[in-house]
Amino acid sequence: MRASLEIKNLNVMIGDKQIIKDFSLTIPKSEVHAIMGPNGTGKSTLAKALAGHPDYEITSGDALIDGESIINLEVDERSRAGLFLAFQYPMEIPGVSIANFIRAARNARLPEGEDLDAPAYYKELYEKMDRLKIDRKFTSRSINEGFSGGEKKRCEILQLAMLNPKYAILDETDSGLDIDALKIVSEGVNALRGPELGALVITHYQRLLDYIVPDKVHVMYDGRIVKSGDKSLALELESKGYDWIKEIAENAA
């Protein structure tokens, strides 16, 4: 069996409202899939539920990383199992510097009693920051505090690069970015593409997919995938608009 992030018949509730409905999707390692869809259709819910946010209840179905179910794991265990979520709205954590934060996350991945090689860590951190055009001065700044929208998203990609997950979910990483920031962020993601990473890119707009070209595109509506295709689907969607999807979804129902 090929290594993959596999989502099987997933149902997710927030309170007493069902958001994700019998959702299934398999993202083989090395591939980048995109999920597009109108606002309020459950894209971000899917991301947070997979990451294990306590407000989102998985009522049935499963999610597996390389064949191992993760849905009974704690949030941090899922992360260490290889799942990374780039947040749509990254949190500000006063007083905790980027360098210390990523270091703590890296340390959490080491066997007990083992400590990070600090000089090697800083060397790697600086290289990756340079690539993402993040000023080195940022290492001592509190994570996301007072960052612009673009800086926050670049900081998310930096963490992605530093934590080497097996699968990454990018939740609306393009929102709030101008075209230059979008290019930098996309280049950062593209640099990580390869046989060791599978990615799910969640977006509302086709624009991002000009820069992060997906292997497959899925259109989501009302908690489920209603249409899948290759990258041309994104262009078709852009020209026909989301009303077209509504029609497809309603006809199917």
Added chain:
Amino acid sequence: MEAEAGFDESIRYAFQNHMDSLNTVPKWWREFKTNAFDSYANMPMPRRNDENWRFANRNNLSLGKFQFDRDTVSPNVSSLVEKSRFTGTQAGGFVIADNKIVQANRAPKELTDQGVIWSPLSEAIVEHSDLLRDYFMKQGIDLGSEKFAHIHSAFVTNGVLLYIPKGIEVEAPFCSYNWSTSENGSMFPHTLVIAEANAKASVVEAQLSEGEQSVFSCGVTHLFAGVGSELNYTLIQNLNENTLGFQINSNIAGKDSTVSMNSIILGCGHYRSETHGQIKGSGAHVDMRSMALANAAQEIDQRTLQTHSAPHTTSNLLFKNALKENSKSIFSGLIKVDEVAQQTDAYQTNRNLLLSNTAEANSLPGLEIEANDVKCSHGATTSEIQEEEIFYMLARGIPKDTAEELILYGFFEEILENIVDEKLSDCTRQLIRKKFGS
């Protein structure tokens, strides 16, 4: 009163006279007053160790020289009425001199037909006895002036009652003008406002002196804001500087209500004000604002409490004092957030501007927080007008006095901008100007 044995006798006698003068009042009212007087008599004066009186001068709280049973009416009624026009419009207004109604502007018929009650307290005791029985002095006194609240209850004869039924909105303000006119007299202004669900109203109260006589003024304002209601109360206190003044304010904010209490404080030799915002319903918002301009040897002593006892509530307090000459201010504020009051936002700010080397500002901004999901902060600053600011204006040819006055208006603007009625806003500015120039 320990040191005033003779006074105990005379005030008891005065209270008896006061009770004898009440004619057709309900029995409960007599009992209420008798109990209040007993509580007053049994309660000690504020003591040195009372935290609620920290920094306060307790030496001039003596009531010995004031008379409580005098029955006089100002000789100059028409002049008082003439001067009791602070607002552009009014939905109703009473002019009260030495506790007697001297002019009554009743509420228009379309409002009374809808159930609005706008009544002098002296009438309401008889005509709306049940309503008063449920609401009169029912908000608790807990900021240190309990004894003075009791003497208020014992001797109060007048004031205003405003009752707004469900869903009724009144734009124009209801006004209450309270004048002191007689030497060594006493006055007990009372304002009681009850807003039912989704009602809306505003009240303007003025406390004023005719002449320079020495007077004891002890007022109480209670606001009850029902579900979704909106109340706005503005007090303008410009009593003369021979007055010993107390003002005890409280409001209860019900679910989703909005309450705004504003005070413009200019007068009294020694002024003690207490304001308690009781935020009891979720979604409620309470604003408490005050500005004081003090000079000579005035003491402005303000104590506040913001109590949050329901989730999703907000309160915002801003008290600003500008102090000239030998004046002194005390701001003591506390935000209390109960364990159940999660998602509370509560803010408290006290700013003091010292306009002389001998003025004194005391600030005691406090927090007691028992819920963890809250945003609470307080800030207090005390400073003088910066020399550079004055220099800048002088360099533009503005005389020093004018420069200071401009800065002072700038300082108070945050408070004054909340006064909606244009005429009231003008009147207030004139009063400030007059006082600043004095």
Added chain:
Amino acid sequence: MTTATHNIEIDRDKGDFKYAETHKFDAGVGLNEGTVDYISDVKGEDDWIRDFRKRALKVFQDKPMPTHWATKDLENIDFNKIRYYLAGDQRAKKSWDDVPDEVKETFERLGIPENERKFLAGVEAQFDSEAAYSNIKEAVAKDGVIFMGSTDGLMEHPEIFKKWFGKVIPTADNKYAALNSAVFSGGSFIYVPPGVKVSHPLQAYFRINAENFGQFERTLIIADEGSEVTYMEGCTAPKFDTATLHSAVVELVAMPGAKIEYITVQNWSSNVFNLVTKRAIAHEGSVVKWIDCNIGSRLTMKYPGVILKGRKARGEVLSIALANDDQHQDTGAKMIHAADDTTSNVISKSISVGKGRSTYRGQVRIPKHLKGCKNNTECDALLINSDSRTDTYPAITVRGDQNYVQHEASVSKVSAEQIFYMQQRGLSEADAMSLSVNGFVNDLTRQFPMEYSVELKRLIELEMEGSVG
């Protein structure tokens, strides 16, 4: 009780062990004139000290408990059940080899001799009522620096001691200062001659070993003109079932141009009432900085102060308090401006965990006829659990000319979304929590000496364990 090893980790339970009591001197249980006489007799004190003690005892007995503003928990101290003086010996040893074995072992377990070798200019180690060990590095002593236990200081340098003793904190300042003045024993005495800069810290370590005991050390530090000194104190006690009392008085005198930095890491066990009076007088151009970390004790009441007596003097209080279940950290600062152009700065950060309660009380006074004084106060409180509590009660009085005072306080929490974010990066919930809490105090701990900020960070991590969920 932890097992005995010589390499125990720094933690809250680190001090939770005790040895059998072998006290040669014991003033017995309860407090009266006889207790005071016993202490004076044992110490062989001059009459002026004996009289001073007796006057203080009277003040202590007459003064009411300050429960009109402070917590009622004070009423749970039974002064009749406490032992006021316990000592093995009167004079501190200058070599660890001469210190009795159990006492030496106690301090070794707490890492004191090791620290002395590593980075300290001098160490004093107090065991119950008296210093068991006191030594200063020769190089420092050669400059004329005096560092010894107060008991020794009083005998060997009465001329300096008497001049300053009780002058910063009068006996009647408060009930607990009076108590200390009646039965004080131990503490440090430091004199730094003009112009001498002591480059490494002097450290005192206070250890309570006996149950039902009260420790009443008295510390007096005089930094003469243009001198500089850093003093650090640590403290531990075993966890007894009964209440233990610690009531110290600490007086600092910074002569013109001097600098004193006084660092406390208070880690008493959770049965200790810690009621301490600390104050400094800062003369012209001098700087006094209190760094005060309160992690332990059942109730701490402590408001380090600076009387800014000389022009351009500066006072600072940087404090961190962590209150866990059954703890009340009632701390703060007093800044009394008494000369022109004096400045003061207070930064207080408190963390309340579980049912813990932290309280800030502050006093800032700028009286009339002073010019150009400035105070800045910032109090930030972090609440971890829904039943945690925080209070802030500052009092600010300002008069005079071109003075500026600002006070700000805020209350915040660690949000569930922040924890989720950090967990998504692979941190456990507890690690995420302690990272946030350390982040909260970070800008303050950065100003601490390295050794202490590391210790503090670990103490916080340990306290945060099990605080979530």
